[in-house]
Amino acid sequence: xxxxxxYLQTYPPASGYSSHGYHLIKNLVKRGHTVISCIxxxxxxxxxxxxxxxxxxxxxxxADVLYIRVxxxxxxxxxxxxxxxxxxxxxxxxxxxxxxxxxxxxxPRNPLIEKxxxxxxxxxxxxxxxxxxxxxxxxxxxxxxxxYLGIKRSFSIPNGSDPELFDPEKAQKTxxxxxxxxxxxxxxxxxxxxxxGVNIIIEVARKIAQISKDIIFIFITRDxxxxxxxxxVLVLREVNNLELPHxxxxxxxxxxxxxxxxxxxxxxxxxPLKLFDYMAAARPIIASDLGQISQVIxxxxxxxxxxxxxxxxxxxxxxxxxxxxxxxxxGREARREVIQYYNWGRVAEETEEVLEKVLNKKKF
Numbered sequence: 001x002x003x004x005x006x007y008l009q010t011y012p013p014a015s016g017y018s019s020h021g022y023h024l025i026k027n028l029v030k031r032g033h034t035v036i037s038c039i040x041x042x043x044x045x046x047x048x049x050x051x052x053x054x055x056x057x058x059x060x061x062x063a064d065v066l067y068i069r070v071x072x073x074x075x076x077x078x079x080x081x082x083x084x085x086x087x088x089x090x091x092x093x094x095x096x097x098x099x100x101x102x103x104x105x106x107x108p109r110n111p112l113i114e115k116x117x118x119x120x121x122x123x124x125x126x127x128x129x130x131x132x133x134x135x136x137x138x139x140x141x142x143x144x145x146x147x148y149l150g151i152k153r154s155f156s157i158p159n160g161s162d163p164e165l166f167d168p169e170k171a172q173k174t175x176x177x178x179x180x181x182x183x184x185x186x187x188x189x190x191x192x193x194x195x196x197g198v199n200i201i202i203e204v205a206r207k208i209a210q211i212s213k214d215i216i217f218i219f220i221t222r223d224x225x226x227x228x229x230x231x232x233v234l235v236l237r238e239v240n241n242l243e244l245p246h247x248x249x250x251x252x253x254x255x256x257x258x259x260x261x262x263x264x265x266x267x268x269x270x271x272p273l274k275l276f277d278y279m280a281a282a283r284p285i286i287a288s289d290l291g292q293i294s295q296v297i298x299x300x301x302x303x304x305x306x307x308x309x310x311x312x313x314x315x316x317x318x319x320x321x322x323x324x325x326x327x328x329x330x331g332r333e334a335r336r337e338v339i340q341y342y343n344w345g346r347v348a349e350e351t352e353e354v355l356e357k358v359l360n361k362k363k364f
Contacts, residue, residue, distance in 0.1 A: 001033045001034070001064050001065065001352075001355060001356065001359065002033070002034045002036055002062055002063050002064045002065075003028060003033055003034065003035050003036065003063060003064070003065055003066075003067050003355065004036050004037075004059040004060060004062070004063030004065065004066040004067065004082075005021075005025065005035050005036065005037045005039070005046065005059075005067050006037075006038075006039075006056075006059075006066065006067065006068040006069065006076050006079040007021040007037075007039055007068075007069045007076070008021070008039070008069065008071075008076070009021075009039060009041045010022045010025055010037075010039060010041055010043050011041045011042060011043035011044070011045075012240060012241075012242070013240060013241035013242060014238075014240045014241065015190065015222070015241075016189075016190070016273045016274075017069070017071075017097070018241070019241040019273060020159065020273065021069070022043070022241070023160075023162060023344040023347075024344065024347060024348060024351065025043060025045050025046060026045050026344070027344045027345050027347065027348030028348050028351070028352065029045045030345075030348070031348055031349070031352055033352070034047060035047070036049070036059045036062055036063050037049070037059070038050060038051055038052065038055030038056050038058070038059050039051065047062075056079065056082060057082070057085060059082070060082035060083075060085040060086065060090060061085060061086075063090065064090075064359055065090070065091050065092070065093060065355050065358060065359050066079065066080075066082060066083065066090060066091070066092045066093065067093050067095065067351075067355070068080060068092065068093070068094050068095065069094075069095045069097065070094045070095065070096045070097065070098075070124075071097055071098055071102075072098040072099065072100055072101075072102035072103055072106070072120075073100060073103055073116075073120050077123070077124060077127045078127070080092050080094075080127040080130050080131060081127070081130065083130050084130075091132040091133075091358040091359055092130055092131050092132055093131070093132060093133045093134070093135065093354060093355060093358055094128075094131050094133075094134045094135070094145070094151070095134075095135045095137070096134055096135065096136050096137070096141050096144070096145055096149075097137055097141070098141075098269065099141075099144055099148075099264060099266055099269070100117050100120040100121050100124060101117060101264035101266075102264070103116065103117055103120070104117070104264065105193075105194050105195055105261070106193075106194070124149065125149060125150070128149040128150060128151055131149075131151050132153065132358045133151065133153040133154065133155070133354055133357075133358045134146075134149065134151040134153070134154040134155070135154075135155050135156075135157050135351065135354060136154060136155070136156050136157075136269075137156075137157065137158060137159055137270075137271035138156060138158065138269050138270065138271045138291060138292045139156045139292070139295075140266050140267055140268065140269040140291060140292075141156070141266075141269050142154050142155055142156035143266075144266055144269070153358070155350075155354055157347055157350045157351060157354075158271050158292060158296070158342065158347075159271040159272075159273055159276055159342075159347065160276050160338065160341075160342045160343040160344045160345075160346060160347045161273070161276035161277045161279065161280035161338050161342065161343060161344070162280065162343065162344055163280045163335065163338050163339045163343055165242070165245055165280070166244075166245040166248065166249070166277055166280035166281045166338075167245075167280075168249045168281060168282050168335075170245070171245060171246050171249035171250065171281075172246045173246070173250075174246050174247050174250050175236070176218065176247060176250030176251070177250055179216060181214065182214055182215065182216045183212075183214055183215045183216070183252045183253070183321050184216055184218055184250065184251050184252045184253070185201075185215060185216070185217050185218065185251070185252065185253045185254075185255055185317060186217075186218045186220065186247065186248060186251035186253070186254050186255065186283075187201045187217065187218070187219050187220070187254075187255040187257070188219075188220040188221070188244065188247075188248070188254070188274045188277070188278075189220075189221060189272075189274055190221060190222055191219065191221040191222075191224075191225035191227075192222070192224050192225050194259065195258055195259050195261065195270070196258065196259075197257035197258045197259050197288065197308070198219070198221075198225070199259070200257045200259065200308055200310070200313070201217065201219075201255055201257055201313075202227070202228060202230075202233075203310045204217075204310055204313045204314055204317070205217040205230055205232055205233055206228075206230065207310055207311070207314050208232065208314055208317065208318075209230060209231065209232045211314070211318070212318070212321075213232075215232060215317070215321065216232050216233070216234060217230075217232055217233050217234070218233075218234045218235075218236060218247075218251070219233065219234070219235045219236065220236045220237075220239050220244070220247060221235070221236075221237060222237060222238055223237050223238060244277065245277075245280075245281060248277060248278060248281040248283055249281050249282075249283070251281075251283050252284070252320075252321075252324070252327075253283065253284045253285075253286060253317065253320050253321075253327065254274075254278040254281075254283040254284065254285050254286075255285075255286055255287075256272055256274060256275045256278060256285060256286070256287040256288065256293060257286070257287070257288050257306075257308065257313070258270065258272070258288045258290055258293070259308065260290065260308065267291060268290040268291030268292070268293075269291065270291065270292065270293075271292050272292075272293065275287060275293060275296060275297075276296075276338060276342050276343075278334070279296075279302065279303075279331075279334035279335060279337060279338045279342060280335060280338040280342075280343075281331075281335070282328075282331040282332050282334065282335035283331050283334070284303065284304075284320055284327030284328065284330050284331045285297065285302070285303035285304070285330070285331070285334060286303065286304050286306055286313065286316050286317065286320065287303055287304070287305055287306070288305070288306065288307075288308065289305040289306060289307060293305075296337075296342065300330075301330065301333055302330050302331075302333040302334040302337060303330055303334060304316055304319075304320070304330075
């Protein structure tokens with residue numbers, strides 16, 4: 001199968017969205033498919049055309065199916081109209097990662113933003129008429145695609161990780177190895193995204209600084225966010241996905257905390273990549289009891305779930321510190337589940353099934 005891939009940058013895998021695209025492409029190619037792209041990032045696993053209208057048309061002419069990533073307000077949605085190049089023989093599949101209303105979290109709320117959201121929703125609904133199937137990265141997004149966008153053939157395919165890349169046995173030494181006397185709590189993510197919960201873990205760090213002097217919080221994020229100056233906080237910036245395993249494997253505990261959404265009615269719709277990377281690295285995990293996270297983390301078995309109250313989180317971190325053997329057991333169980341299911345190979349296989357059914361016009 002020749003798959004026309006319309007995504008944001010996938011190579012090198014620097015952030016969440018690029019890591020998703022990078023690993024999905026690599027595993028689709030492993031399964032014998034050809035991925036055609038005009039992203040312009042030079043991904044060596046793709047057949048690359050120039051980043052131009054001509055390049056996009058070439059992709060549409062050669063592909064058997066188009067695969068398009070859809071974000072909260074994404075220009076990539078326009079690639080859906082390439083279906084008109086071959087209206088009866090070029091199916092389109094969307095990978096939906098967020099509703100338009102996510103803009104409320106990214107921008108100050110005001111009447112202009114609401115008008116923009118209404119305009120973007122009209123545009124998305126228009127484009128969705130040309131979509132043959134949609135893949136949501138969570139059950140919430142699957143229901144959003146079916147119920148709101150009207151794409152009847154919508155499916156949920158949770159994200160995953162690469163258990164080989166995050167194999168603790170292959171981890172190299174990092175700056176974290178210079179802190180053997182400290183209990184290291186790692187938080188990874190884009191601190192600029194308001195749902196990522198960095199505000200929660202900072203307050204937890206403040207509270208723990210008053211309780212224990214041998215716990216340090218390591219934030220792995222990109223530039224742009226100003227962290228407070230705290231003695232028990234270390235910030236590492238611009239660590240790409242291929243280097244991340246070495247840092248995660250040096251952690252004693254990994255944090256996957258999210259703020260509850262208050263800007264839309266759909267509920268928590270994320271499928272956090274960092275959660276699966278933590279699991280692949282066999283790390284003990286403390287995670288928010290929200291959405292897909294609470295489906296993946298079985299409390300007390302492969303991690304511990306928590307609410308967002310600072311004192312509750314502090315208590316759980318102190319418990320992990322005093323029960324390291326139990327935490328390590330949870331980490332090993334989490335990695336086992338990544339090897340068995342929550343991996344990019346499975347994501348590619350389930351994606352392939354949707355693409356083949358759409359291409360062959362089979363019933364779902």
